[in-house]
Amino acid sequence: MGQGTEPRRGQAYDGELGAAVARAQQGDEAAFAVAYRFVQPGLLGYLRGLVGDDAEDVASDAWLEIARDLGRFRGDGAGFRGWTATIARHRALDHLRRQRVRPRSSALEQDVLELPGPQSTHDQALEALSTEHALELVRGLPRDQAEAVLLRVVVGLDGPAAARVLGKRPGAVRTAAHRGLKRLARQLGAESVTDDGPRTLGEST
Amino acid sequence: MGERQSDGGLPGRGSRHALLDSDVEALIVASLIREGVDAGAEQRAVAAFRAARDAGALRTGTRRRDDWRARERRYLGRSLRTTLSVLLASLTLGGVAVAAIGVAGSPDEGTKDAPERSPAPSSAPRDPAQKPPRASHGPGTGAGSSPAHPDRPDPAQDTEAHCNAYERAGGRGRALEATAWQRLVAAAGGERNVTAYCAERLEEPKAGSGGSGNDGPADGDGAPEANDGAGNAPGNGAADGPDNGAGRSGSEGKRSQSDGRPNGRPE
Numbered sequence: 001m002g003q004g005t006e007p008r009r010g011q012a013y014d015g016e017l018g019a020a021v022a023r024a025q026q027g028d029e030a031a032f033a034v035a036y037r038f039v040q041p042g043l044l045g046y047l048r049g050l051v052g053d054d055a056e057d058v059a060s061d062a063w064l065e066i067a068r069d070l071g072r073f074r075g076d077g078a079g080f081r082g083w084t085a086t087i088a089r090h091r092a093l094d095h096l097r098r099q100r101v102r103p104r105s106s107a108l109e110q111d112v113l114e115l116p117g118p119q120s121t122h123d124q125a126l127e128a129l130s131t132e133h134a135l136e137l138v139r140g141l142p143r144d145q146a147e148a149v150l151l152r153v154v155v156g157l158d159g160p161a162a163a164r165v166l167g168k169r170p171g172a173v174r175t176a177a178h179r180g181l182k183r184l185a186r187q188l189g190a191e192s193v194t195d196d197g198p199r200t201l202g203e204s205t
Numbered sequence: 206m207g208e209r210q211s212d213g214g215l216p217g218r219g220s221r222h223a224l225l226d227s228d229v230e231a232l233i234v235a236s237l238i239r240e241g242v243d244a245g246a247e248q249r250a251v252a253a254f255r256a257a258r259d260a261g262a263l264r265t266g267t268r269r270r271d272d273w274r275a276r277e278r279r280y281l282g283r284s285l286r287t288t289l290s291v292l293l294a295s296l297t298l299g300g301v302a303v304a305a306i307g308v309a310g311s312p313d314e315g316t317k318d319a320p321e322r323s324p325a326p327s328s329a330p331r332d333p334a335q336k337p338p339r340a341s342h343g344p345g346t347g348a349g350s351s352p353a354h355p356d357r358p359d360p361a362q363d364t365e366a367h368c369n370a371y372e373r374a375g376g377r378g379r380a381l382e383a384t385a386w387q388r389l390v391a392a393a394g395g396e397r398n399v400t401a402y403c404a405e406r407l408e409e410p411k412a413g414s415g416g417s418g419n420d421g422p423a424d425g426d427g428a429p430e431a432n433d434g435a436g437n438a439p440g441n442g443a444a445d446g447p448d449n450g451a452g453r454s455g456s457e458g459k460r461s462q463s464d465g466r467p468n469g470r471p472e
Contacts, residue, residue: 079273
């Protein structure tokens with residue numbers, strides 16, 4: 001825990017995941033369910049960052065494709081996360097393309113409107129800030145930065161794997177992730193100045 | 206641990222004026238990941254898996270984009286090996302090729318030029334049949350010309366080196382330096398024959414090495430080819446060595462005297 005970078009999300013169970021995927025490839029249905037439970041939370045998180053509230057639908061589409069193509073996959077647990085992320089990403093981009101053709105009130109604007117204002121109860125505000133607002137900030141990043149951050153942090157891919165998902169060079173993805181994190185840190189840090197006021201006040205009274 | 210120091214030792218993310226990457230990451234994870242999965246969605250995915258499995262989809266072939274086996278490391282390893290062997294091959298062959306071009310051009314020209322240009326004994330093993338006529342002239346000088354170009358390998362060795370590199374490259378001729386590969390193809394009489402040609406080539410010197418070894422340095426340099434070396438070893442060696450130089454004796458006399466002699470004679 002003390003180390004600068006904790007083991008990335010997902011890496012802890014890559015061994016089990018790899019074994020489950022291998023068994024699923026032999027036709028083991030239960031093993032496929034195990035792999036699903038390992039991968040889905042991170043995948044859904046990534047999709048939330050990409051398509052907001054439609055993440056669940058897009059994830060369902062992605063899993064249909066994953067189930068269909070599982071026999072083609074070659075690799076271990078980490079590889080499986082990269083492979084599934086690639087599939088999910090393609091589904092998400094398709095989804096965004098369709099949305100652009102037929103625009104509706106985007107998830108983004110809605111979320112901004114629903115964002116708890118500074119007047120909310122402080123604890124609630126803080127709690128909300130740590131979830132909804134962080135999501136909003138991530139989605140406010142330039143696409144390449146947002147995706148790099150999401151793949152590294154939420155899906156837990158290493159640099160080369162994230163680069164492969166994005167079809168970019170590892171160096172470019174590393175830079176994008178770094179910039180994205182710095183930008184988020186600045187934004188969150190700046191906001192926390194105003195947040196600190198009410199909170200300290202609330203605690204002292 | 207250390208990262209907290211900049212926060213003034215406050216626990217948690219209470220004061221976040223300077224958020225650290227790890228804090229931001231934790232926040233993102235907290236905001237985007239919800240543990241646990243929707244049972245209905247899982248059931249649908251598993252049902253899709255079942256349907257695909259029963260339809261035989263698990264036996265479909267792997268496409269490039271489906272292969273996520275530690276690609277980077279594998280590529281790194283391979284590229285490192287390739288780079289090294291290509292580097293080695295081009296160092297060896299590049300030098301050899303350049304030298305050989307200067308020396309002999311092609312084997313045929315080599316014999317024509319031999320008298321004036323005194324190409325190292327290289328042409329000797331190639332055209333053993335053409336040597337004898339010149340044998341009678343000044344026996345001493347011939348062998349002497351080989352030390353004149355001590356580090357210039359002859360085409361036979363050249364070919365051998367190419368073959369070695371070719372085999373090292375696992376039969377992938379393209380991994381060789383282009384010039385070297387072309388020369389090898391030319392020598393073998395076609396790309397298809399290279400493997401057989403090299404197999405033959407690389408066996409011969411072993412058979413002949415005993416013979417040429419006996420001949421001493423000068424001849425060894427000049428006659429790595431099996432039949433020649435083996436044949437010469439006992440009796441003809443001395444006669445053959447001088448042969449080489451016969452034509453050049455006049456022009457090369459000085460040089461061969463100055464530096465050639467010590468190794469020149471097998472005896």
